[in-house]
Amino acid sequence: MKIALFMISMLLPALCGYALLWRQALLSRLERLVFSFTLGTGLLSFYLFGLALLNISFSAWSVAPFFVPFLIIGLLGLSKAIKTTRPSLPPWSPLSGLSLNQKIIFSFLAALTVWKILFIVFMIFSGPTTFWDAYTLWNYKAKVIYYANNAGADHTGEGIIQGEYRHYPLHLPIIRAWIATFLGEWDDAFVNLHSLLLFLCLLVLNFEFLRKETGKMTAMILTCVLSGMPILVYNVISGYADLAVGYYYLSAVIMLFYWHRTGRSGFLIYSGILSSIAMFTKNEGVAIVFPALFFTFLFHLSFRGQSWKKTMGVVGLFLISSMAILLWLRESGALSSIMTISGIKDSLVTFHPEGLMPFVNNLLVFRSHNLFWFGAALLVALNWRKAFRPEARFFLIPSVLTLGAILFVFLFTPNIAWLMNSTTINRTMLIVVPVLTLAGGYLIAPEDKSFIVAGD
Amino acid sequence: MTCNKKSLSWVLLFSMLVMSAPAFGYEWEARQGLQGWGSSNVRDVRFTGDGLTFYRQLNGFDMMLWVPQGMVTDASFTRLRLRTLAIDSYVVCTLMSQGRVVASQEAPLYGGRGWKEYVFDFTSLESDTPVDAIAFRFALCDSVEIRDLIADGPSFSEIYARQGFRAYNVNFLHPFKLYGYSLNLWFYALILISGLGVAVWYSVTRKKGAPAILGIVFLICYFAMDIREVLEELSIMKTTYEDHVSAAPEDRRFHWSDNLVEFSAFIQRHIQPGQEEVYFFGEESRYLYMRYLLYPMKLVQKKETLARVNIFSESDNARLMGNTLFMNGKVTLENGMGMLFSPRSFLYLTK
Numbered sequence: 001m002k003i004a005l006f007m008i009s010m011l012l013p014a015l016c017g018y019a020l021l022w023r024q025a026l027l028s029r030l031e032r033l034v035f036s037f038t039l040g041t042g043l044l045s046f047y048l049f050g051l052a053l054l055n056i057s058f059s060a061w062s063v064a065p066f067f068v069p070f071l072i073i074g075l076l077g078l079s080k081a082i083k084t085t086r087p088s089l090p091p092w093s094p095l096s097g098l099s100l101n102q103k104i105i106f107s108f109l110a111a112l113t114v115w116k117i118l119f120i121v122f123m124i125f126s127g128p129t130t131f132w133d134a135y136t137l138w139n140y141k142a143k144v145i146y147y148a149n150n151a152g153a154d155h156t157g158e159g160i161i162q163g164e165y166r167h168y169p170l171h172l173p174i175i176r177a178w179i180a181t182f183l184g185e186w187d188d189a190f191v192n193l194h195s196l197l198l199f200l201c202l203l204v205l206n207f208e209f210l211r212k213e214t215g216k217m218t219a220m221i222l223t224c225v226l227s228g229m230p231i232l233v234y235n236v237i238s239g240y241a242d243l244a245v246g247y248y249y250l251s252a253v254i255m256l257f258y259w260h261r262t263g264r265s266g267f268l269i270y271s272g273i274l275s276s277i278a279m280f281t282k283n284e285g286v287a288i289v290f291p292a293l294f295f296t297f298l299f300h301l302s303f304r305g306q307s308w309k310k311t312m313g314v315v316g317l318f319l320i321s322s323m324a325i326l327l328w329l330r331e332s333g334a335l336s337s338i339m340t341i342s343g344i345k346d347s348l349v350t351f352h353p354e355g356l357m358p359f360v361n362n363l364l365v366f367r368s369h370n371l372f373w374f375g376a377a378l379l380v381a382l383n384w385r386k387a388f389r390p391e392a393r394f395f396l397i398p399s400v401l402t403l404g405a406i407l408f409v410f411l412f413t414p415n416i417a418w419l420m421n422s423t424t425i426n427r428t429m430l431i432v433v434p435v436l437t438l439a440g441g442y443l444i445a446p447e448d449k450s451f452i453v454a455g456d
Numbered sequence: 457m458t459c460n461k462k463s464l465s466w467v468l469l470f471s472m473l474v475m476s477a478p479a480f481g482y483e484w485e486a487r488q489g490l491q492g493w494g495s496s497n498v499r500d501v502r503f504t505g506d507g508l509t510f511y512r513q514l515n516g517f518d519m520m521l522w523v524p525q526g527m528v529t530d531a532s533f534t535r536l537r538l539r540t541l542a543i544d545s546y547v548v549c550t551l552m553s554q555g556r557v558v559a560s561q562e563a564p565l566y567g568g569r570g571w572k573e574y575v576f577d578f579t580s581l582e583s584d585t586p587v588d589a590i591a592f593r594f595a596l597c598d599s600v601e602i603r604d605l606i607a608d609g610p611s612f613s614e615i616y617a618r619q620g621f622r623a624y625n626v627n628f629l630h631p632f633k634l635y636g637y638s639l640n641l642w643f644y645a646l647i648l649i650s651g652l653g654v655a656v657w658y659s660v661t662r663k664k665g666a667p668a669i670l671g672i673v674f675l676i677c678y679f680a681m682d683i684r685e686v687l688e689e690l691s692i693m694k695t696t697y698e699d700h701v702s703a704a705p706e707d708r709r710f711h712w713s714d715n716l717v718e719f720s721a722f723i724q725r726h727i728q729p730g731q732e733e734v735y736f737f738g739e740e741s742r743y744l745y746m747r748y749l750l751y752p753m754k755l756v757q758k759k760e761t762l763a764r765v766n767i768f769s770e771s772d773n774a775r776l777m778g779n780t781l782f783m784n785g786k787v788t789l790e791n792g793m794g795m796l797f798s799p800r801s802f803l804y805l806t807k
Contacts, residue, residue: 135748228682
């Protein structure tokens with residue numbers, strides 16, 4: 001029964017996302033599925049936060065209006081679909097077209113990936129929430145919101161977002177409270193299952209995008225590389241926000257890529273919305289993800305040769321689509337908090353060379369990231385010419401910008417403390433890992449790969 | 457046929473590496489008995505099916521066990537497998553030379569029915585002093601069942617050391633080691649050596665595909681690490697099952713969170729959450745965890761004053777005898793109602 005209620009709680013916002021995306025022929029079925037879930041839950045969290053700002057509690061009546069516009073959009077789309085037919089991507093099956101050796105390797109890698117999922121499921125269902133930030137922050141806030149029936153609740157009783165950890169964004173707590181509301185009780189396992197869903201979306205999106213762009217084997221190898229990163233697995237079990245930010249960032253970059261390829265403004269709007277969801281998930285979204293995404297967008301926009309007026313229109317469209325976050329930034333004082341934490345406010349920016357060796361140790365000697373960073377460096381060194389190809393460059397630019405921002409935060413600001421004690425640094429690197437993995441796909445793919453997508 | 461020979465060579469090499477697993481240093485298993493081992497503050501020692509259980513004297517001092525001088529030559533990498541139901545306890549491993557302390561390391565003990573391996577890694581210790589004995593001190597631990605001990609210098613067997621499910625895993629994971637060095641570094645070396653080989657091969661043959669060979673070597677290393685990680689995950693699942701899922705209610709433990717989950721369930725059976733504040737006496741970390749588990753109960757951390765409902769969690773200075781509450785050794789209240797969960801964790805309701 002609980003699993004059915006959990007599925008309904010996730011399916012309802014996903015259907016809203018699907019109403020927006022189901023006519024996007026460029027997206028494969030799996031892509032549409034994960035993007036629908038992502039957009040739907042993200043928009044829902046903003047809506048529920050908006051209710052809190054108006055001091056309205058969760059109820060069937062207060063939540064129902066959220067679904068109405070999507071119902072209308074879906075019905076309008078349906079009536080159009082009856083009249084016209086649109087091309088869709090050709091179907092595929094996992095092992096077709098592979099040699100025997102490839103089939104064996106593909107199956108082995110798929111088995112490894114499935115094992116990781118099973119391990120996470122076992123840990124989520126066999127134990128309570130355990131890791132520090134989860135029970136002092138993410139799940140705790142969710143529990144408070146659930147019992148108060150209001151996204152603005154705070155256990156200190158000081159009203160909306162005024163209490164402990166007031167500057168920590170609310171996307172995850174709101175969605176987890178939403179799940180508990182559907183279950184009718186707080187259940188750690190089902191609440192944490194949301195984290196597994198995000199992990200599955202990350203793997204599916206990574207695989208599906210790379211499959212379309214670079215082929216099945218490359219996609220499977222890199223999906224397995226991603227799932228084989230130990231720290232990522234523990235972050236999923238614990239329901240931490242870093243995995244979620246990394247995933248939303250990946251989604252936003254892929255949407256931006258589709259805009260870059262097709263010029264369709266719909267993809268740009270989705271990219272903007274997804275970036276705002278990333279910002280509403282963790283403050284790294286504001287400080288690291290959005291600037292990197294925005295610069296990538298501006299970089300590609302500058303090569304489009306459009307008129308000044310049209311360029312400004314496109315920039316405006318992107319900014320407007322990511323504006324939902326202003327609701328949060330205005331109320332929470334998160335920007336001021338970011339400035340203080342970063343040390344910029346107090347002019348504490350200075351280079352900390354003592355952080356270099358711990359940084360290298362964390363990335364290369366500890367097993368937190370497996371051999372990922374060595375592999376990334378090796379891949380770029382061996383295939384540096386391919387790095388200049390448009391597709392690879394598209395994903396390398398945000399990766400490098402994000403890495404640069406992370407290095408700045410941890411090597412030039414008082415946040416070096418979180419590098420020296422090997423804590424936040426490893427989790428923050430998870431933000432850049434998914435996007436970098438996609439860039440890796442283009443570096444592995446053969447030179448003659450055309451990257452033309454059917455239905456484009 | 458050539459391919460089969462090659463495969464056979466790889467299988468042989470792999471088998472040799474795996475078979476070289478047993479350590480060459482000091483190995484002890486409980487079934488061998490305590491040949492020459494020393495102990496202090498041990499009241500009783502009993503053989504169990506798999507190990508030896510040591511019981512602490514009632515004088516309150518910590519139990520000590522030591523492998524006497526001369527039996528150990530190198531203890532740079534010491535692995536001790538044990539189990540206990542104690543809470544908040546820890547073990548200190550000390551390396552000795554001629555009766556003097558060379559180095560020591562402390563590890564928190566995790567309660568539960570499953571065997572757990574504690575690894576003391578002194579491989580980075582910069583000392584020329586030859587170690588000749590190891591001592592273990594078990595703090596805040598009434599009994600401990602020990603299964604085996606391996607004390608060795610840097611060796612291949614380090615790779616089998618269990619890392620377990622730890623509170624810091626969400627932030628970082630210690631590397632698997634081989635001969636004192638991170639397994640990552642060994643793989644980097646292997647990849648770089650392969651790279652040199654491939655470069656030489658390419659310069660001679662000028663055949664395409666050199667980077668691909670290096671890529672394949674990298675992926676083999678990556679997935680080899682992943683398979684070692686899978687073994688670790690299996691071990692974590694086994695411990696979780698033994699300690700938490702299948703354990704009797706009074707013995708249930710969830711890794712480092714001790715019995716807090718069970719204690720919280722005990723409290724929820726007796727107290728309904730309401731508007732009144734519930735006072736909590738215990739460590740900050742326990743308070744934060746129970747604040748989450750018990751929400752919407754309004755927990756407030758206190759040290760002295762009492763509310764109507766009071767929770768004492770693994771408290772050092774509070775004891776309950778019947779309905780009498782002792783704090784700092786003195787009778788604090790007699791007319792309340794006490795509900796005992798364990799000797800150091802209980803509920804106390806005042807009138």
